[in-house]
Amino acid sequence: MHPAIRAVVRPPVLAVNTPIARRRAKTAFASAPRPFKLEIGGLVPREGWVVTNVSAVTRHFLDATAPWPLEDASLSHVYSDNVVEHITLQGAQVLFAEAFRCLQPGGAIRMVTPDLRAHVDKYLAGVAPKGDPSAKVYEQIGLTVEHPIDWVRIPIAEFGHHHGYLWDFETMAAELTRAGFSDIKRYEHGESDRPELAGIDMRADEGGVQLVVEATR
Incomplete structure (x- = not known):
């Protein structure tokens, strides 16, 4: 869809879908074992996960920068791919604090x-x-490269x-530490010591310019 058309269509679709998607999320949260x-900011269903977003067409709406409608220790894993850069530092701090609260001891965030x-x-090296x-992904979506x-x-x-x-x-580790997380590690794209988190990343083409961090509750 052309960006100008999307800008016109998105607000009314968002207004109609958000309350419906909030109710769906509430039901999904209540029924999940x-x-x-x-998953925060997910685009497609993922087996074994409750996938949430704030998009105009999301099935399960969750604003991760506000208190989550979940009880303490209700989660085993939290995953978010290319979302946190779209929110403010203050919003990210809420996200990390809520993830820490809602994860069970030993649970993981990626x-x-x-x-x-x-x-x-890469810029300083003149690449x-x-x-x-x-x-490659930047070229594919038509950006000036x-x-x-x-x-x-x-x-x-x-x-x-x-x-x-x-x-x-360093910044990610500092904020995760502030939220209470420990065992903060960097991983290669798609890799994890936890089977539930291995191979789930969506942007493999971007390789080394993507930061992948896991931490333990």
Whole structure:
């Protein structure tokens, strides 16, 4: 859909769908066996997970930057792929605090987000993004990918990221620690020591410019 058309259509669709999707989410949360697995910002159903979003067409609406309608220790896993960069630092702090509260002891959170440091390192090294495997997805969606500066311009200026907050490992680890998490580790895309979290990432084409972090409740 053309962006101009989407901008016109989205508000009324969001207004109609959100209360319905909130009710569906409430029902899904109530009926899920404890503890269950929660995905934040998911786009498609995932077997064994309750998948939520705030999009205009989501089936299960959850604003992860507000208190979650879940009881303590009701979750075993929390997963979010390329969502946290769209929200403010304050919103991310609420998300991490709520995830910590709702996870059972020993439960895990997995966060995937663009790694600003990796993008900056490619820029400083003078790597041309055009044709680089890590920039392939940017080319495929029609972004300008010509000069090394685009490594920095894209994660900061595209996708509405300027309204949110960008991340590197040190920043993510500091905020997860603030929320109470421990055993904070960085992983390669698609890899995890936990079977439930291995192979679930959606953006494998972006490889090393994606930050993947897990932490334990």
